[in-house]
Amino acid sequence: MTYCVAIKLNAGLVFLSDSRTNAGLDQISTFRKMIVYERPDDRFMVLLSAGNLSISQSVREILQVEQLKEHPDGEAITIWNAKSMFDAARVLGAAIRHVYERDAVALKQAGVDFNVSLIFGGQIKGEGMRLFQVYSAGNFIEATPETPYFQAGESKYGKPVLDRVITLNTPLDEAAKCALVSMDSTLKSNLSVGLPLDLVVYEANQFQTDKVVCIDENNPYFRMLRGSWGQKLREVFDSIEDPMWNGEQTDVPLMLQSGRNQALKKITTPQEKLI
Template identity: 60%
Template structure:
């Protein structure tokens, strides 16, 4: 499995990807899922993939070499929308080549892509590309995309990240999101690739590969866990069956009439009476004529 997150901010872009792949508990590997297409001064683009590893690698290679009917390539298209179209066409091309053979072996054509960057003359843009080759673009209301094991790391991003978030704060949030995923799902693992791109740079601004010895990541993991526990312990316990308005932490009040859904007692059973003991096969009397 995998977990990747890409963020589009007013200040630039943040990309974070893990590197674990596995086909079972005893078949764990490390493969880089973040690829950069960069021509410094003209364009900087990042592609992160989740899904079948062989499909992902085939799509990445196809994107690098793709030439459209008009002769355009990932290196010559005038804007990020056209670049995203090339990524989508590459996905469709690999599907045509591989899907039938994969289906013969019971393997689904499974890939999802976060693709973003900047081409000279336009703003930073971020896209989510599906297995069918179609895609959507990130806008003000949704400044990030996730692929892979997204559920564990989503809550912190929803609470923190907006287009106005700084690049460093977004990178910190992405790492906390990844740490939550690492703790909850063993199919996501170190090392991590973190790329931070400053708007207008047209080249990679900052990049680091993070392993278990990375000083900042260890600090973040430890302090985040400790502070979460401190916040948790600082929240008052619920008060049950209190008068309304007595305190702010009333969970159920005396004027509430909540009742659980209860299953009816079996026919013949009296309320409050202990159930009759069950008789095992060994306790049953023998049938005459049988041994």
Template identity: 65%
Template sequence: MTYCVAMRLNAGLVFLSDSRTNAGVDHIGTFRKMNVFETPGERVMVLMTAGNLSISQSVRQIIAEHKTAAGKTIWNADSMYEAAQIVGEAIRLVHDRDAGTLEQFGIDFNVSMIFGGQIKGERCRLFQMYSAGNFIESHDENTYFQIGESKYGKPIIDRVVTPDTPLDEAAKCALISMDSTLRSNISVGLPLDLLIYEADRLAVTRFATIDEHNQYFQTIRATWAKQLRTVFESIDDPVWKTAPDEAIQAMSTIGQKSQPLRIAPPPQFGIHTAEPAPLQTLAQDEEGGSRQHH
């Protein structure tokens, strides 16, 4: 498994990938997932891959060499959309060649990719590629794509990133997203590749490979964990017995008729069930007595 994330912003593009392809008790595979196709001053394109490693490596090789019937290649495509079509065609070529044989060995044709960049004369663009070679494009309503083990790193991006987010701030968010994933899933691992592309530069100028010794990433990990704990501890614990207007942190209030969904044993089992214990849903009444609501 892997985790890759890319963001399309007004200021440019951010790409981040891990390098783990297999995890187990006694085996960890490390292969870099980010590939750059660059003609400085004319085009910069970045491809990140997840899924079956042999498939993704084959697709990457074909992308670099493939020429369409119209004579177009990744190196002379007129637009990023046309380049994405070439990537999709490469995926289908590998599928046509290998999918049947893989199926005989019980292996699914499993590959997903993020492809983005800029060709001179047009804006930055970002695409998510699927196993069928089809793809979707990022727009302002959806400024980022993830592939691989994406669920742990998604919440922070949803809360922080907009098209107007500066590149360095987006990179920081991507690294926090990656840290959340690293903490929760052993199938994602260091080192990381981080590429920040400034719109209209048409060259790679900001790139870093990040391992466990990288000071900034260690600062992010420590600071994020500490601040999360601080925020968590600053939130009041729930109050179970209160009047509706007494505490905003009330878990339940007077007049609230909530009950768990209880499953009763079938009569033929002969099991006698006692009356359920009263729930803590009401505050003290005005006379100081206790009223319980069932």
């Protein structure tokens, strides 16, 4: 499987992906799932991919040459000349549909779903940053202020911390830290997600970035983060008082006799009815 997350903030964009690919438990490999497209002072785009690797690799290959032609005599749109990220996302959708036309029938005959999930974001000069989640059918949705992040792959383990921390105003490096904590929780609970990680942080209106790093098990910051997070989480957990079963010893009793919801009736004999 895979875990990818991308976050759009007022200050910029954060992209993070793992690199584990598996076809069954006995066929595990390392494949990078991020591509950075950058033409300084003009456009900066990042593509993250989850799903069937043969499909996502084909999409990435085709995306380099994919052209959308709207009018017979108009200029063909590519990701390199698109005037908006919306148009670039449409080119990506067209690339997916090309792979679908080529492979979907044969995949179906082999009992394999046409399954690919992409996150595509960045900035093209002339407009603000944009972030899209692109589906197998080539359709896509865009991140908004209410939902400033997208995940692909094994998304559930790492979702709670994103929900707790990320807002539009989160600073860039703090959001990168949050993405890494989200990844750490996923790594901890799911074998199909693995190191190394690729992390890119993009500052708004720069149309390029130097903040591109591959994080392996020796990375000093990630080692510190994993250790500290685990240890401090444990301290926080310990600092919250254990439940007290009645109200005499605590302000916050667990057992409350009032309230409309009653404790379960116990079943004590074979003859007893459940309801």
